[in-house]
Amino acid sequence: MPAGSDPLTPDPLVSALLRSDRFRVEREADWRRLDAIVTAMEKGRLRRVPDADLIALPQLYRTVASSLSIARAISLDAATLGYLEALVQRAWFVVYGPRSSLGDWLRGFLGGGWSRSVRGLGLDLAIAFAVMCAGVLVGWLLVAHDPDWYQALVPGQFADTRVPGASREALRATLFGNSQQDGMGAFAAYLFSNNAGVSILAFALGFAFGVPTLLLLVQNTAILGAMLWLYHGAGLTLDFAAWISVHGTTELFAILLSGGAGLHIGRAMAFPGERSVLAAASEAGRRAAQVMAGVVIMLVVAAILEGFARQLVDNTPGRLAIGGFMLALWCAYFFAFAPGRSPGHAGSRR
Template structure:
């Protein structure tokens, strides 16, 4: 191979790559147009091949070092730049995409919430009419502890916070994912979970109310419940979205309806997971802590709920106004 002729033929590519890299290193990958980004990737592959050939032909060390520098800089900008863009996309989703999805799917979330509240109301009504109803919903050990010992059961969490927190997260995630997956039963299983969880919280709330323990009980529930319950409602909404795609695809073919509504459901799941992780940490470490004053627990719970409502109302359009 004629080294000088090869260098003369390949050098314009090296110079072009150098030009693009200087611009990217100074102004970022966004300074390039789409065609220039593709050109950058193509030149990187081409110069990498040139570097391999230069090493094989044992050309000057200076040229090899220059080509090595070019390929290293190009690799850094292409792949680290792509990772930066991925993180920016994640940040964009949680800042604006998720609130927008919540607003678009609000009727389904509201329906899930209504079923939960219906279950709670039914449990409250029957528990006051027939005290034996509680034993059908609430574990007998919990009933006897509240009625006979006039104590709540959350003290068992103290001392095993990490284990309790992880178990709580796993349980809440399994319930939420079950509610989402329930959409494939045309939403029937999703509806069952919403009503059943409503029955449970309504029955427990009535039990502690009948035994004058409502104030400390709701102080325990408020901090983590401000995130945990909305997350379950979001999961129910996601399940009903899938149920709608199955039963009422509307103008879409059923497969296209699943893609459209399934995409919205997945976006809700991306919001549910961090909410339940945070709620699990709060429920394991903060809510049962006897050293935290009860009024503070109420304030934290209300504060978290107000922050969540404000977050769900976020809109780029409102911001631009």
């Protein structure tokens, strides 16, 4: 005992240790029980956890979280604090964290979540579709009025034989019998990369009340309108439409969804109703983000079609069959396939 100390006055260090031991003894049983439940669930042994423990799990989590709060308030020893902090963090993910695996999420997403989100953009998709059709018409009318507009709309690196005044034979040669040629393959690759970029921008620019999204849709589809005018003049409208439909029906559908998603956010911000602008944008953003996750899948499918199907099928009926089938498939999935809420979509199991 230090010299001069009062033997009747408790040593502060001894008091702190006694307080720590008493605190642990009174609550340690709950800590260990929660630790055992969390460990079993983390190791995927949920079936081995008794029903009584599962029922008690939320209450145990709150009890241990309360213990942590008290431990911090009374400056408990560092080892106990560290143990409680780690246990509370682990238990939080078990109680409140997501329950579904990646496979479960994919099943919920492809099994109805994606299509529901797309149908939730009904008005926005209608507006985007009308704007895209207007863009094609604008491109056609501009070059029909003044062919010089063709050079302004169509990228210069592809203005080889595909220019106003080209013969029917020259234009037809760009559509058939060129699966091993770089020219048309490069043009198709450009269309894919361009459409992928447009899809991302159409969504990202939606926050500006959707105006940049509309302009981008018009600009992109005006290129298609100019090309259609060129091949129509040579009597190759159906052949060109068949060539581009192989992957174009999927790519253009992806652009339509991206444009609709961007407009959905912009429209929610412009007309939030009784909600705040932030709340409206947040709600619209969650739905639009799920649509965009599916757009990525569509662009991958389009890349496969462009890289293989377009090269292997060298006739108009075959190309129309592929393009028409893909269009019917997407339409059926988005607008005819309407299952109930799946577990993956509804959220985690409590």
